Structures are given as structure tokens and as C-alpha cells.
Amino acid sequence: MSEPFLKLDDLTLAYGDSIAVDRLNFEMREGELVALLGPSGCGKTTTMRSIAGLMKARSGRILLDGRDITRVPANKRGIGLVFQSYALFPHLSVRENVAFGLRIAGTPADERDRRVASALSAVGLESFADRAPAALSGGQQQRVALARSIVMEPRLLLLDEPLSNLDARLRLGMRTELARLQRELGIAMLYVTHDQVEALALADRVIVMQGGAIEQIGTPEDIYERPASPFVAKFIGFENTFETEGDMLKGSAGPVPTGFAVPAGTRGLAWRPKSVPLGTGPHEGRIIGASYQGESVEYLLESPLGEVKAERPAAEPRHAPGTEVQFDLPLSGAVVLPNA
């Protein structure tokens, strides 16, 4: 395979004395769609801002197409960024917002008009060209922000939480649209999100970050089915994640026997709420919460392991809050988290 398109090489970012991102390394291929996933404060937005050039690197390098751009100012990088707030220029019409970058670049008027028109039609906003941004809905404003970036034909487009300000119906539409634009234009896209559903549904690859470092890089399937660390497991929906020591689970009140032989080289075990049977098994807990979800009932249990979440089909016998109940954490339903 050829040189990676974007490469972060030991990139370290800091605000004053506090290190936000510590020696980050990852690569992106041309035309790839990558999600930077993590909780707020994990350094994902900081990383994105530094790739755009809005934040100086403390040390390390950023390479775009083999060229070191670490010291290149933001306005010379040719990287697009769609802000979470859209950051449209309130004093300009939709058309002038999209034309802004081309005007700066001194693009001839006829070419400018053509490119603005094609960018607006790519996001389906031709008929809104003369509106003011404030007269558009959130979803439309975001499409303007997108058009304003893609009209510059950037090689890399960064998106900050592209779906988080949209309601559920618009999210699905925007998701489809982003995927289509990405396919048609072949632009590499890196987007930042705290929502695992968003990351899994859209990305070719997902980079999970925590505490300024990468926890795992993989395809959505890798991340969802084979989380590499207790953090990733928890973040991706394995709410019952425990570290292990020999055949014992490390509970909040001390070690608890698993009741089976734990495979060698295991660091932890993780179960989704769906994989926790109630009414049978070696563990005991007390129901402290039950919430009816239609298809199923979600239970919160208090046990020597700490809090355990179980989701059972609504047809199963119910357990009332306050009752003691046995539960199982079987090896068959567990994801094994290997030693690093």
C-alpha cells in the first residue's frame, strides 16, 4: 500500500501545563471515513483542531500526503472543517457564505458561480441561496456549512459532532448524505463524536480515545464485537465490565469467583445487559431498579461486584425492586478482554 494520506506522528498537544493529547499516532488512507470516538474531554476535539491548524502542537508531527504540515498556518493547509455550531457568517447570504473561500482565493467570478451552484446542489439547497443563515433550520444550516467546506475541494474534511445538533429524523438523513458525499467526492473525512452509534454507523474505521490517548483502532465490527480494553467495552455498551485476576472477577467489594475457568491471558470480562440471565446462577444481588422498555425490562442490581445491569425479555417472570435474585455471568455470553 502507498504512503498514508494523513499521519499523526507522536503528536502531543497541551493547554499550558496540562497535556491534552499525549504522543498520538494514527494514519488515514485517501478517501477514508474515520471516526474519532470518545467521551468529552478525551482529547478528540483538540486533536481535530490541531490537524486543522487551529491549535499548535507541543511536539510531534502531522503529515498530509507525505508533507509535514505541523508548522503550516491554518489558512494554508487546505483542510476543511465543519463546526459543531456550523459557524456560518450571519451577515452573508447562503450563497455568499459558500462563496467566501473562493473569493479569498481570488477565483474568477464565472468559475466561482459554477462551483457555488454545484456545491449548493450537492447538499440540496439550490433554492435557498439568497436566504440569510438565520432563516434556515438547524439541518439546513449544517448543509450550508458542509457546502462552504466542500466548495473548496479540500483533500481532508474534518467534522465536529456532525449529527449531535440534529433531531433523530434529520440525523438519519444527514448520515446518509455524508456517506453519499464522501463516496461521490472521494474526500477523506475525519469526524469527531461522542456517540458510538454515530461512529459505528458511518465510519470505515473508528479510533476510540480516552484521556488523551488511543484506546483502540478498528473497524466498527472490531470495536463492537471485540473491544480491546475495559474502557472501550464499557463505552460501547458492555455495561457489566470487570477486570479479572485468575478465576476471580474484581468486584467493588473484593474478588468474586467467576464459577468457570477464565482463559489464560485475560485482563477482563464484559457482558452486555442482554447476556445476563436472572433467577439462576452463582451470583446474588438485589434489584434496585426496574424499567419497562416494551420488548424488555431493564434491571439494575446491587451485588458484591458492584452495580450490574440486566435486560430480560418482557415475557419472563418479573422481579420487583427490593427482592433478592440470583444472576449469572456466563462465559458463553462474555467478551474476553485480552492483556494489552
Add this chain to the structure above:
Amino acid sequence: MKLAGHLFLAAVMLFLIGPFVIICFAGLSAGESLAFPPEGLSLRWVIRVFEIESFRSSFALSLALGIGATLFALILGIPAAYALARYDVPGGEAIRNVLTAPIIVPGIIVGLALLRHLVIPSGLGVRLALFLAHSALLIPYAVRVVSASLENLRPDIEEAAILLGTSRIGAFLRVTLPNIRNGIMAAFIIGFITSFNEVPASLFLTGPGVATLPVDMLLYMEFNFDPSIAALSGLLALMSLTVVLVAERLLGLSHYV
């Protein structure tokens, strides 16, 4: 109860607007002395105002001072407001407080201090002293009004402009400035009117043949008691009112104050 409320409201309105009405009528008097009700109506004193040489020169001074000092205050105040709004300036809160101090300190103290410790020891010209004093008094208004409009503007639009290829300065000029233009105009109008009506500090900063219009009016009244002073007051009030009304119509001035 409701009637009492309306009466109270009417009394307050009368108290606020009454003097203005009295002055206007007194200025339209046909008589020789300042009196209300006027002895007949005429425009003779309104015309007379324009013939008094000292009013003409002090009006010119006040006009130049109002425009010049407000512009200077804006030149210093816009960057200050920008820095306070966008950056984590060390001691920002202290700077903000110092910048609002001239509003709190009585103008008469400012004027006396300037005269005693700046104008007299340095031999500074009266016009320059007036310009400096008014600029200093106006900076708080400039900073406050421009700050208010900067706070309504998302800072990330400048970053968006930079990523579209422009420089930092370019982003400020192309994106920030057009969006705070109304705030700057509002600050200019408020500054100009404040300067034009300023008396306490300007009172100390006079010289032979040099006084701002309101001070000149006070001096005139010591020796003359004809209705021209009322006519001039009415004209000035109308001028201020017109400026504020036009500004309110065009810019929505009341958002910024």
C-alpha cells in the same frame, strides 16, 4: 387603584417632559427676557442664536470634540473590547473595572484633577486637554457597547474564515467587523452625545475664547438673560433626539445600552 396608577404615570411623564416643553416655548418668545409663559411667539431668538459668534465657535469646538474624541475612544476601545471578549487576558476583570471607573468617578473630580495635575504642570493646550479628557470619559462607553455586540457573536466564525483561507486580520475585517458594525455605530452615537452634553469636566478645561458649547452657554447666562439660551437648548435637544431616533430606527440602539 388603576386610576391612581395612571395619575402617577402621568405625573412622572410631566416631570420628565415638562422642562423640555417649557424651554422650547421660552425659546420661541417674542419678548426680551427669559420667561414662561412667553410674551408672544416668534422665531427671532432662534435666528439670534446663529448670530452669536461665541456660540458658533463653541458649537464648532463641541462638534469636532464629539466626533474626534469618540473616534479616538473607539480606536482604543474596539481592540480592548475584542481582547477582553476573546482572550483570557491576565487581570481582565481588573481592566474591566478600571475601564468603567470614569463612569463612576464624578466628572467634576476628573476635570479638576486634569486641570491641576495635567494641564497646569504640562502647559498642555486647552483643546488637547479637552480631547484627552473626553476620550478618557468615552472609552468605557466604547468598550461596553462594542463588548455587548461581540458577546452576541460566535467566536468560531473567525476560525471558520481562517480555514477558508483568510488571515487572522482578514477574518476580523471580513467577518467580525461587519457583524459588530451596528454596535460600533451605536457606541459612536452614545459617545458623541455624551461628549456633546458633557459639562463637569469641560468646565475646568476652558481658556480664552475656548469653551465647549454647554460651558459657553453657562458663561453666556451669567451676563445675559435673553431667550436665546432657551432657543439654543431647544435646538440641541431636538438635535440629540433626532440622532437617537434615527439610530433607534436604523440600529435598534436600545439593544446596546
